[in-house]
Amino acid sequence: MTSSNKANFNPDMFLTRAERLKHINIPDTTDDRIIVRPNNEAMGFKYNCYVPSLENNGITKDLFDQTVRECTKICEFVWRKKKLEENAEYMPVLKYILFVAIFFVVVSFLLLTILIYARPKDDDLLIVAIICIVLAGTLTMFVIIKSMLSKPEFINLEAEIYTRLRAYLTQQNNSVYTSLGGEWRVNESFYWLELHIRGPTGNTRFALNYEGPRQ
Numbered sequence: 303m304t305s306s307n308k309a310n311f312n313p314d315m316f317l318t319r320a321e322r323l324k325h326i327n328i329p330d331t332t333d334d335r336i337i338v339r340p341n342n343e344a345m346g347f348k349y350n351c352y353v354p355s356l357e358n359n360g361i362t363k364d365l366f367d368q369t370v371r372e373c374t375k376i377c378e379f380v381w382r383k384k385k386l387e388e389n390a391e392y393m394p395v396l397k398y399i400l401f402v403a404i405f406f407v408v409v410s411f412l413l414l415t416i417l418i419y420a421r422p423k424d425d426d427l428l429i430v431a432i433i434c435i436v437l438a439g440t441l442t443m444f445v446i447i448k449s450m451l452s453k454p455e456f457i458n459l460e461a462e463i464y465t466r467l468r469a470y471l472t473q474q475n476n477s478v479y480t481s482l483g484g485e486w487r488v489n490e491s492f493y494w495l496e497l498h499i500r501g502p503t504g505n506t507r508f509a510l511n512y513e514g515p516r517q
Contacts, residue, residue, distance in 0.1 A: 319344035319493075328494050338370055338495035345381055346374035347495055359483045359499060366497075369474055369486065373467055373495060380463045387456050396445050403441035410434035464490050471495075 323344040331337045331353060338351045347370050352363045413431035471486040479486060483500040 323493060326493055329496075334499040336497040336499070338373075338497070340493050341374070344493060346377045356484075356497075356499070361479070361482050361484055361497075365478070369471075370495070372470060373488075376466045376470060377463050377492070380457070380459060380466060384457055384459050384462075387454075393448070393452065396448060399441050400445050403438045403445070406434040406438035406441070410438065460491065464488065464492055467492055 320343050323340060328339055329335075329337055331351070333355075336351065336353055336356065338347045340346065341348055349367055349370055351370070352366045354363075356362075356366060410431045413427050413434065417427050417431065467488045471488055475485050479497075485498045485500075487496045487498060
C-alpha cells in the first residue's frame, strides 16, 4: 500500500453506524439545548429525551415525541429503501436475453445432431444451425459487455437521510417551533438531534459543530 493510499484509508468505512457510535461523544442536554440521543442501531432516535421545562415554551411532550418519531421513521424508510435496492435484481432484461441465447444454442445443437445422422445432408439445416450459433454468441457478448459497462447506482444512505431530516425539521421549525422559541438542528451524520431554545436575547447560544467521521 502506497503512502497516498494510507493517507486516504479510513477504517470507519468498515464499521456500522452502531459500531461508530461507540466512539462518539454525544453532548449533554443543557438549559437551552435539548439533545435527542440515537437508538442502539444509530438509525433513529430515543423517545425518552423530553425535558419538562419545555412546557414553559409551549412545547408539549406529545409535540416533541411526534417530531422525534417522524425523524426515526425517515431513517427507517430510507434504510428499507436502500435494502430493497441492494436486493433487487439489477437489469433483469439481461437475464431474459441470456435465456434466449441459451435457447439458440440448444436449437443449434439439435440441428447439428440431426445433420450428423441425416441422409442426405440438408444444407438448409446447416445454415439455420450456423445462424442460431451466431445469434447465441452475439446475444451472449451483448450481455457480458452490458454487465461490465453498467453499474447499479444505489442511494447514499447517510446523505439521503440527512437531506430528508433537514427538510422535515426545517418545515417543523417554520410551521411550529419558531413561534414557540425553538429550533431543531441536525448534523450531517445525524447521530443525535438538537432542539435549541431561545434565551432572553432571542438567540441560541450553542452552535452545531460536530460533523461526524469523514467518509
